[in-house]
Amino acid sequence: MNKSCYTQKNIREMEDRYRARFVNSLSGYKSANLIGTTDDKGQHNLSIVSSVFHLGANPPLMGFIIRPHSVERHTLENILVSQQYTINSVCQSIFKSAHQTSARYKKEESEFEKVGLTPILGSEIRAPYVKESPIQIGLSLREHTTLSVNNTELIIGEIQEIRVQDDALNTDGSIDVDSLELVAVSGLDSYHIGTRLARLSYAKPDSDLMELE
Amino acid sequence: MNKSCYTQKNIREMEDRYRARFVNSLSGYKSANLIGTTDDKGQHNLSIVSSVFHLGANPPLMGFIIRPHSVERHTLENILVSQQYTINSVCQSIFKSAHQTSARYKKEESEFEKVGLTPILGSEIRAPYVKESPIQIGLSLREHTTLSVNNTELIIGEIQEIRVQDDALNTDGSIDVDSLELVAVSGLDSYHIGTRLARLSYAKPDSDLMELE
Numbered sequence: 001m002n003k004s005c006y007t008q009k010n011i012r013e014m015e016d017r018y019r020a021r022f023v024n025s026l027s028g029y030k031s032a033n034l035i036g037t038t039d040d041k042g043q044h045n046l047s048i049v050s051s052v053f054h055l056g057a058n059p060p061l062m063g064f065i066i067r068p069h070s071v072e073r074h075t076l077e078n079i080l081v082s083q084q085y086t087i088n089s090v091c092q093s094i095f096k097s098a099h100q101t102s103a104r105y106k107k108e109e110s111e112f113e114k115v116g117l118t119p120i121l122g123s124e125i126r127a128p129y130v131k132e133s134p135i136q137i138g139l140s141l142r143e144h145t146t147l148s149v150n151n152t153e154l155i156i157g158e159i160q161e162i163r164v165q166d167d168a169l170n171t172d173g174s175i176d177v178d179s180l181e182l183v184a185v186s187g188l189d190s191y192h193i194g195t196r197l198a199r200l201s202y203a204k205p206d207s208d209l210m211e212l213e
Numbered sequence: 214m215n216k217s218c219y220t221q222k223n224i225r226e227m228e229d230r231y232r233a234r235f236v237n238s239l240s241g242y243k244s245a246n247l248i249g250t251t252d253d254k255g256q257h258n259l260s261i262v263s264s265v266f267h268l269g270a271n272p273p274l275m276g277f278i279i280r281p282h283s284v285e286r287h288t289l290e291n292i293l294v295s296q297q298y299t300i301n302s303v304c305q306s307i308f309k310s311a312h313q314t315s316a317r318y319k320k321e322e323s324e325f326e327k328v329g330l331t332p333i334l335g336s337e338i339r340a341p342y343v344k345e346s347p348i349q350i351g352l353s354l355r356e357h358t359t360l361s362v363n364n365t366e367l368i369i370g371e372i373q374e375i376r377v378q379d380d381a382l383n384t385d386g387s388i389d390v391d392s393l394e395l396v397a398v399s400g401l402d403s404y405h406i407g408t409r410l411a412r413l414s415y416a417k418p419d420s421d422l423m424e425l426e
Contacts, residue, residue, distance in 0.1 A: 001347070003376040007337075011273055011372065018386035023270035025388035026350055026375065028302050029397035029407055030266070031241040051266045053243070055278060056363040057236035060224055065268060065276075089241050095410065096422055103416035114418070124220075134214070137239055142362050149355050149369055150269040156362055159224065162239065163216040173231035174400040175238035183410065184242035184397055187387040189425065190412045194242055194397055194405035197308065201402070203316035205327070209309055212402065 021187050029184040029192065032090035034098055035064070036119065036128045037078035039107070044119045044128045046111035047075040048098045050185040052087055060159035062087060062139065068151045074107050076153055083141045084126045085157065088133035092181040095191045097132075124161045134180040136163040174199075234400050242397040242405065245303035247311055248277070249332065249341045250291035252320070257332045257341045259324035260288040261311045263398040265300055273372035275300060275352065281364045287320050289366055296354045297339045298370065301346035305394040308404045310345075337374045347393040349376040387412075 011019060030050040037045045049072065055061040064087075066072045079085050090098040097115040105111055112119045112128070119128030125138035139157030146153055168176045177194065184192045199212040224232060243263040250258045262285065268274040277300075279285045292298050303311040310328040318324055325332045325341070332341030338351035352370030359366055381389045390407065397405045412425040 002379045003347075003349070004379050004382065006375040006377075008373055011375070012271075014386070016271070019273075020270045021386035022382075022388070023273045023372070024267050025386075025390065026348060026372075026377075027265045027267050027275060027300075028244040028246065028348070028390055028395045029242050031243060033241065052240045053264045053266055053278065054237050054240050055360070055365055056280075057233045058225075058229070059363065060232075060236045061362055062240060063278075065266065067269075087240075092410065096413065099413045100416045100422060103418045105418050109418075134216075135239060135241070136216070143360065145358075147268070147356065147369065149274055149371075150272065152268055154367075156360065158362075159236070159239075160221055162219040162224070164219075164239075166215045166217050169217065169235075173227070173234035173238075174403065175235070177238065177241055177399045177403075178405065182241045184407055186390045186407075189414070190387065190390075191410045192391065192407035193410055194399075194407055197305065197396065197404045197406060199403045200309065200312045203313050205316045205318050205322075209313060 025187040029186055032095070032098065032183050032185045032191070034088040034090060034101065034130050034133065035075050036086035036088060036130060037075050038082055038127050039078045040081050043108065044110045044112050045074050045078055046101050046117065046130065047072045048090065048101045055156060061142065061156060062159065063154060063156045066153040066155060068153070079141055079155060080144065082126045085139055086125060086127045086129050087137040087139065088130035089135040089180070089182050091134055092183055092193055094132045095183045122161060129163070134165040134168065134182070135175070238400040242399055245308070245311065245396050245398045245404070247301040247303060247314065247343050247346065248288050249299035249301060249343060250288050251295055251340050252291045253294055256321065257323045257325050258287050258291055259314050259330065259343065260285045261303065261314045268369060274355065274369060275372065276367060276369045279366040279368060281366070292354055292368060293357065295339045298352055299338060299340045299342050300350040300352065301343035302348040302393070302395050304347055305396055305406055307345045308396045335374060342376070347378040347381065348388070
């Protein structure tokens with residue numbers, strides 16, 4: 001299969017939106033999650049992000065990235081004030097509403113109302129969960145770092161509470177994300193559902209892999 | 214749909230492997246990529262990671278996480294010495310070989326040979342690309358930070374060179390990752406292919422979303 005090669009100079013000379021679509025596509029499938037926050041007046045905010053990543057299981061930590069001067073700015077401001085937020089998975093039935101949260105709404109407008117999703121409050125976290133979301137995670141801020149390379153903000157939170165749809169939890173602790181119809185994002189705007197190829201056994205130097213289940 | 218709720222205490226009391234599978238599953242679909250490096254003796258190393266994330270398009274930056282004391286330790290050592298590495302996408306035809314790179318091979322063993330993937334060298338980067346990979350990215354280390362919350366290592370690189378399969382590049386700069394048969398990972402060991410639901414237009418507060426193409 002033929003490959004095209006792009007140098008640093010080629011990338012620098014690309015038209016801005018072209019380059020954004022191209023470079024955003026390079027990492028492949030990305031998780032799709034909605035960050036729920038509440039401001040100091042009690043107004044709920046909701047923002048889609050494709051950069052949530054696993055950071056550790058014990059203590060249970062997750063990270064995500066906020067771009068400077070982006071529409072997620074309200075999310076960052078709210079997290080820094082309340083020190084808490086939620087991460088809610090995006091599934092097929094809500095992916096268009098989730099994408100619409102990336103519109104540049106005013107700070108006094110709630111994305112929940114604007115896109116038609118339902119905020120629900122728990123007892124532990126001062127931030128709204130998304131009722132329609134099959135995995136809902138409540139977190140407390142643990143670390144906030146501005147990355148000097150390009151002034152993006154790295155947000156790390158410790159999980160306080162998890163609500164997950166019963167029927168998707170396997171007996172070994174893993175979650176069947178296909179059955180929840182979670183979506184993945186690629187690039188800036190492409191949404192995908194997944195189909196499992198296999199679960200593979202723990203890899204060891206001198207044994208063959210087995211397919212689990 | 215019924216949801217189960219897990220508190221911090223519930224999570225802390227889970228058996229270690231159960232908790233690892235559970236918490237690793239929470240972020241949903243993750244990108245699957247192979248990190249290629251070379252040590253000071255010219256030995257090639259290859260390591261699968263599911264934490265590569267987009268950090269910015271201009272300059273073009275990508276990040277990923279290495280766990281402390283993990284099998285990816287050789288990857289980290291090599292990056293710190295050579296200051297360069299490659300990120301190579303995992304597609305359906307190589308996902309089992311890619312998973313096998315997570316076995317705890319000795320430092321003097323090359324995962325390329327052990328799992329049957331082919332290293333190729335470019336002119337720009339002192340690290341091997343994976344020939345079988347449809348997207349090959351060469352990077353220079355820009356930032357290395359040990360995250361104090363749990364001693365994981367954050368590696369940020371600037372893209373120097375990209376080789377991507379011609380037929381998957383759309384005219385607007387986005388890449389059709391489904392046609393490349395890229396895989397996504399969920400949890401510790403589950404591999405998935407993707408099917409596109411839609412590409413959605415740029416969201417604005419007062420207009421309806423449109424499906425692109």
